[in-house]
Amino acid sequence: MGSFSPRPFDTGFRPRINGPRLSIGFLLTKRFTLCAFANFVDVLRLAADEGDRSRHILCDWKIVSDSSASIPSSSGVSVQPNERFGDPTRFDYLVVIGGLIDEIDDFGNEYIDYLRQAARAGVPLIGVCTGAFLLHRAGLLDGYKCCVSWFHHRDFLEQFDGLNPVSDQIFVVDRDRLTCSGGVSSAHLAAHLVERHIGRAQASKSLHIMIIDDPLAADKPQPGLPLSFKTQDPIVLRALMIAQQSIETPLSVADIAGRMNISKRQLERRFQTALDLSPQVAFMDLRLTLARHLLETTDRSITTIAVACGFCDSSHMSRMFRRRFGHSPFETRSSRSAADTAGAGTAGGLEVIAHQNQE
Incomplete structure (x- = not known):
């Protein structure tokens, strides 16, 4: 279909004299x-x-x-x-x-x-x-x-x-x-x-x-998007969702803050308060969690999964994966049944990434 140029919109509403409003x-x-x-x-x-x-x-x-x-x-x-x-x-x-x-x-x-x-x-x-x-x-x-x-x-x-x-x-x-x-x-x-x-x-x-809470503002984060973190902070939720939607080509913390019209420092403070983590660590965890899910549930190659999760190559993903989960992607792939017992890691494990990874 061709494009269409609408007329300027009058932001005021014309009240009806009679009938429904x-x-x-x-x-x-x-x-x-x-x-x-x-x-x-x-x-x-x-x-x-x-x-x-x-x-x-x-x-x-x-x-x-x-x-x-x-x-x-x-x-x-x-x-x-x-x-x-x-x-x-x-x-x-x-x-x-x-x-x-x-x-x-x-x-x-x-x-x-x-x-x-x-x-x-x-x-x-x-x-x-x-x-x-x-x-x-x-x-x-x-x-x-x-x-x-x-x-x-x-x-x-x-x-x-x-x-x-x-x-x-x-x-x-x-x-x-x-x-x-x-x-x-x-x-x-x-x-x-x-x-x-x-x-x-x-x-x-x-x-x-309808058993629904009070009206939500337009910028309320969409519910239902699977996230590996649980928080009620709407700013943190939106940032996590933006990061998850751009996993293949990861955005910087500054880019995500800019998209949300807040400063990078504001975003960092909200993450620290809500999750006791930096945005960099949380965003990396999203990528690694998705990589583990794909390793456990698909037959895609480790190289393909690395690219899909925003890593420059499989070696980079393997290094970060081992720091986060304590074992390699290959070990996860070869022993899927043991993946759950390997654990999802702890905040301490995430902090290793915070200190060791600024990639």
Whole structure:
């Protein structure tokens, strides 16, 4: 698809004189993610009325489509559209709910044309889950930051050369484009809209009824990304996630701090307080932990694993691996059953790296 130049976005909202304060149009892709859609729409439903009576009073929402045919979700449950495409300006936002990565090409030209029409009219667009892929393919994310799930980070890089999607936070608001990673984060994005248009009390109420904590800010780290450290410090979590997502080409501590708009010294202090480790040691441990996992669970060569984990060669990885775990990658590979008993190492073992390795 060709690129598209949107008109400047008016950051102020035009309050409605009559009717709901927030109106949302949903576009569901074939095999869309039901969880992401349900979380988003349930926040609207619970905020729209008193209790959970589901009347469209403060919020209104419709599923719009190019036909009246039901739309299958990735779980096999189908959803019936409410109406055909019409004037997109009757909505405050249009939300594209993405789904299975291998089937998003089935998003028809009528959908793309409708989204472009909405963008020309100044209607803000939202991409949920792989919905961001579709907005970008339509040329509607050029010049915007966008959020994708850590799970689809590499997929996005492979499909869209030269872009650096945000996958270390739950959602991104960039002018008139809003994107989120899907799952529970779609509930927090919906709560963000409810809070902005209706009020914080309604946003919190919706999430509490859904047994979800208070609304999270956009820069809250995405949950679910496997990490070898346990901490609740959001700055440390984001830094660890950025480091994990760039393992093949490791970033310096200064680069990661710069990406997070904080100083290198600030990041070092947060790591010391949260983990009693330096960022360098923690980032190295991420790489070594992944290397051990690949040695134990795959048949990839030690050289291939070294490259995949950001080491210049297998010798470099072997030296650091032995310091960290007390045995070589070859010993791990040849005796997988003994890997667990070899132990994951201790903070003392990590500190050896801190003193011996500045590579």
